[in-house]
Amino acid sequence: MLPEKYILFLDEVSKKIDPKRIITDPLKTLAYGTDASFYRLIPKIVIQVHTEKEVKEILKITGKLIIPVTFRAAGTSLSGQAITDSVLVVASHKWKNYLILDNGNKIKLQPGIVGSRANIYLAPYGKKIGPDPASINAAMIGGIASNNASGMCCGTSQNSYQTIADIRMVLYDGTVLDTSDKVSKEYFSKTHPEIIEGIYKIKNTILKDSVLYERIKRKFKIKNTTGYSINAFVDYEDPIDIIKHLMIGSEGTLAFISDITYHTVTDYKYKACSLLLYDTIERACETVPALRNSPVSAVELLDRDCIRSVENDVDAPEYFKTLPESVGVLLVDIQADSIEELREKEANIRVSIESIPVMQPYEFTTDPKEYNFNWKARKGLLASVGGLRKKGTTCLIEDVAFPVPRLAEACSDLKNLFKKYEYHDAVLFGHALEGNLHLVFSQDFSDSKEIQRYADLMDELADIVVDKFDGSLKAEHGTGRNMAPFVEKEWGEAAYKLMVEIKNIFDPHQLINPGVIINPNPEIHLENLKPLPEAHDLVDKCMECGFCEPSCVSEGLTLSPRQRIVVEREIARLKKTGENVERLNHFVKESAYNVDETCATDGLCLLACPVGIDTGIYVKALRHNHITPFENKTANYITRHFSKTTHLLQNGLYLTRLAQKILGNTTMYSFASGLRKISGNRIPQWNPSMPFPNKYNNMAPASQSDSLKVVYYPSCINRTMGISNKYQENEVPLTEKTVQILTRAGYTVIYPENMTSLCCGMPFSSKGFNDDSDKKSQELEKALLTASANGKYPILYDMSPCYYTSHSHFSNENLKIYDPIHFMLEFVMPKLEIKNPKDIATVFPICSVKKSGLMEDLVKLTRLCAQDVNLIQTNCCGFAGDRGFTHPELNKHGQRHLKEQIPAGCTEGYSTSRTCEIGMEEYSEINFKSIFYLIDEVTR
Structure with missing residues (x-):
């Protein structure tokens, strides 16, 4: 039962926000309230906000009722800064708007945009945002800015603090300040003079204290996200500029960020990297100051444990396994606008570090495979500990920074610290140019002795970082609850008091994400630990x-x-x-x-x-x-009588199409929806894109000849489902179209025996009928082995999901099975002439295409058929085999951004899965079909 003031809050907020987006269900409050940290607080209420106006209303009500509120975007934060046991406001799904300004030199972003998506928007301009955290494919702009997240290349010069142009925020009382709007700034200065006066007061305090002033300047020369960005008082004069930069790294404790405008940075076209090996990690660190003064874009430090985590990778060089325990490795990256500039930078780097001996000669590589593996060795480190840790333990990532000249000494001390407290699985790596080290290790929080071991480790870590090196206890992961007890230790009493004052100025009632950054509890980092x-x-x-x-x-x-x-x-x-x-x-x-x-x-x-x-x-x-006994019995029956089942489905499609023709789409939809409702959603949902049944049965054995031969396996879906409702005149089912294309390419088509009884097993495995799935998979493998003369002939699948299923389950290495994309690109297109290329073709890469690594091949294949490729940017379509029929809301949700991606005048789209195409067709309102139809059209 909710406390009375939360009941009052629900009553008031429900008048302002759709109650469907106000969540109190225990399952969802737990699920939505979880972030990436090792802390857990369960919110009493979760609200999915869609507009700035809704945020303003929430803040007004929580302020009146004295209820704490926390803001959240992606929840990838690591230090406990995005959790609460009060009201959690999630700003993600409807916060995707962006605006590219000044020919790509600026970009305005709402907080729900994933960082990598912002870079996709900027790619045509040769630009990107400055911050490049390892979580950029999941972290959203709101969190990236609020935590001043940096990463491998951005350092301290291209993080959010340095690249912010403007920001729009909602303050504790619902007031909006837009730093790009002169009127907004003037209005804010008049209505909130106490904030402006408070900013001036803090700035004057810092200016009068020369020791504090110099300390602030010195501490921000390396990465530092401990506490607030008080360097804003040193770097800027105008109070609005100071406020703008205070918001960066404030972890949602001062205001809600509605949008942020970044100055973008160059995304260089040419890149190269190399692994430099040194006999000790200390020797590697000694090289960093010289590299810092050379034209490098990134220098990543790895220890022996890091290399061990990837040494068995198929792409790893053999020497990885022979490296000594003391080895220190530097991954050095360079970027340029031209190959000539790249080589010039390489030469400069070699000269700058030639006095420090390496264990073996090194080369800078531009080869995509080698380049990607080197970075894979760095980026895969989280998995090395996270994947190997003992069950029930937590994977922790501590994040510290040291003055670069003392990096070698600091590495030695940290390794000794882990030995002392017996964290034997710990790995050490980091962004060497900034003196930023990550410490990854596993921790058991289920035992009081283990918690005390962690507490002792943290206390001594703080002593080493602060007392010995005057470094940063948090370099880029944010203070959160994790380092809140140590903020004063790192900064000292004078700076800490100013940080407390900053919090009081912007949050006088202490209701905005309380307990984060500023927290008087000396053991808050040991409380509310997440059970696993x-x-x-x-x-x-x-x-x-x-x-x-x-x-x-x-x-x-x-x-x-x-x-x-x-x-x-x-x-x-x-x-x-x-x-x-x-x-x-x-x-x-x-x-x-x-x-x-x-x-x-x-x-x-x-x-x-x-x-x-x-x-x-x-x-x-x-x-x-x-699975119930009845369901199991039914699946067994279908397995044994698969041909009858597909025949019944064909008849069902025929009757459905007949009813649609008689009733019309509107009446048919209402009738089918009514039946589904009466059945308790047991009857699948009909939609207007349901295809005709496939009546093409000319699947005769191949004649004997010396021509090229291919075994064609038409999936059970395509054997059952024919052409779309939006078919063009003379269009034929895919099973017939495939044969036409193969024949024109000079192939003789071979079918496996007992075709109508064959299935890859996916319809069974997706529902948990493992035995039936295995049986159908084995039947298909045996039939294909016979048809292909024990692997002599290639085997073409006409649906990517079926190919992926067989590829994952077949055991006979002689079989050469091919996804439709791969086979057409490698074997068919070279034998056909492109006669009628399209101007643009819209294609959707289905899930199995992504999992098979065929995205690039799909684009290549489409580019052979069209001058431009419109690649639908989404994940799964949500049809998920038959879920589009049984749970149509999943398909609708998955396609909510589809229609806006269809170019004007486009009438057709292409894919490699029939069921996905049904769902795509319904929500795009164009005819989606197999890419084989595109190939046929342009080569016919």
């Missing part, structure tokens, strides 16, 4: 970082992969402890829809996960565990 109970082998390694969320189609509709795991962990914990049966029953009941039914199981989360978790496989395991 064992739930399942497939997901126990999850670090709850949130990197998966931008890839998930159901995120925002129900739950993301991270949130699904959070819920399942809570279910596991409640089952183990037995402490709250009512809560457990509620979670089990609600998880059926939120965790299971609305998961597309597309596996795209795997591509983004640092520790390689495919939450889709986990959900399939849940489905397998929940």
